[in-house]
Amino acid sequence: MILGSPITPLEHLLRHILDWLHGAVGLPWAWAIVALTVLVRMILVPLTVKQIHSMQSLQRHAPQMKEIQRKYKGDKQKMNEELMKFYRENRINPAASCLPIAAQIPVFISLYLVLKEFAKHPPSGNLEWLGLVNITEHANVGWGPLLLVIYVASQTLSTFLMSTTMDRTQRMIMLAMPLFFVFIVVNFPVGLVLYWMTTNLWTVGQGVVTRRLVPRGPAAVPKKSSRTPPRDDRTPPQGDGDGDGARRPPPKPQPQPPRKVKRKKTKSRR
Numbered sequence: 001m002i003l004g005s006p007i008t009p010l011e012h013l014l015r016h017i018l019d020w021l022h023g024a025v026g027l028p029w030a031w032a033i034v035a036l037t038v039l040v041r042m043i044l045v046p047l048t049v050k051q052i053h054s055m056q057s058l059q060r061h062a063p064q065m066k067e068i069q070r071k072y073k074g075d076k077q078k079m080n081e082e083l084m085k086f087y088r089e090n091r092i093n094p095a096a097s098c099l100p101i102a103a104q105i106p107v108f109i110s111l112y113l114v115l116k117e118f119a120k121h122p123p124s125g126n127l128e129w130l131g132l133v134n135i136t137e138h139a140n141v142g143w144g145p146l147l148l149v150i151y152v153a154s155q156t157l158s159t160f161l162m163s164t165t166m167d168r169t170q171r172m173i174m175l176a177m178p179l180f181f182v183f184i185v186v187n188f189p190v191g192l193v194l195y196w197m198t199t200n201l202w203t204v205g206q207g208v209v210t211r212r213l214v215p216r217g218p219a220a221v222p223k224k225s226s227r228t229p230p231r232d233d234r235t236p237p238q239g240d241g242d243g244d245g246a247r248r249p250p251p252k253p254q255p256q257p258p259r260k261v262k263r264k265k266t267k268s269r270r
Contacts, residue, residue, distance in 0.1 A: 011110040018114065022125055029118075030129035033111070033191050037198040040107055047099040048206060054096035061090055104199065108192065115189040135191035147193045148186060152178045154200035161207025 014036065021032035041048075058065075068086060072079035087094065118127070119136040127134050132143035139148055155178040159171075185193060 007106050007110050007113075010106055011113050014107070014110050015114050015117075022123075028126045028128075029123070030127070030135050030191070030194060033135065033194050034198050036111075037195050038202070040104065041100075041199060041202045044100050044103055047096075047103055050093075050096045051100055054093055057090065057092045058094065058097075061086070061092065108195070111195055112188070112192055115191045118191075119189070129190065129194060133190050135194065136189050138187055139190050139193045140186045141190075144186075144190050144193070147190060147197060148182055151185065151193055151197045151200065152182060154197055154204060155181075158200045158203035158207060161204060 017036055017039070018029070018032050021027045021035050022029055025032075025035070027035060065083065065086065068082050069079060072082055086092075115136055122136070127136055129135055129147075133141065133147070138144065156175055159174045159178070185196070
């Protein structure tokens with residue numbers, strides 16, 4: 001198969017890991033897929049750390065990026081050039097937020113090929129998940145739609161938690177995408193839906209941690225008016241009673257006339 005040939009080594013590796021989890025550890029095939037998902041996400045932790053750092057950088061620089069977009073909104077090419085320049089100057093890699101998902105695509109395809117082989121040559125052991133559905137059957141069979149509901153809910157929640165730096169339009173598109181993907185995922189084996197559902201739940205937990213780690217955006221700086229005089233922090237402002245609160249210099253002391261000293265008259269002695 002042309003699609004499977006470039007990732008055949010990865011397909012064999014996943015099959016050996018599943019065999020080990022089922023044979024040596026003693027997990028049923030469905031739970032072996034869950035354990036495989038956890039192992040994959042643990043291996044991708046370094047990429048996840050880069051993803052979190054990228055989200056932090058994007059959130060810290062969001063006001064400057066919005067200002068660039070506002071300034072060049074009439075010229076898309078210039079806006080993209082300025083944003084790329086801004087990314088380079090601040091060492092921001094916006095693609096880092098997609099690294100964990102991109103790294104899982106070969107795993108997803110390889111697992112699909114493994115489950116396809118399971119359907120042709122069923123291995124020994126129980127292939128059912130919780131006694132409800134066979135992992136080699138399509139997700140529209142039996143209790144498969146229940147997994148689809150969990151998949152959509154987990155995908156939506158993970159997108160909600162991990163898309164904090166997107167604008168409103170992009171975020172709404174990302175939140176609506178799982179509903180469109182259902183029509184594609186419904187034709188996948190249940191084992192693949194179980195894999196993606198587990199990785200979504202992992203992402204939900206990651207999103208909860210990330211929201212605690214990502215600092216809040218910088219506080220808005222109050223705008224200064226050209227009529228507002230500079231304020232000396234060492235001296236509190238003094239008002240003159242008219243409510244403007246502006247500090248006025250103290251009045252200069254008025255010169256006082258010299259005081260006249262009265263001399264006492266002395267009586268002459270006779």
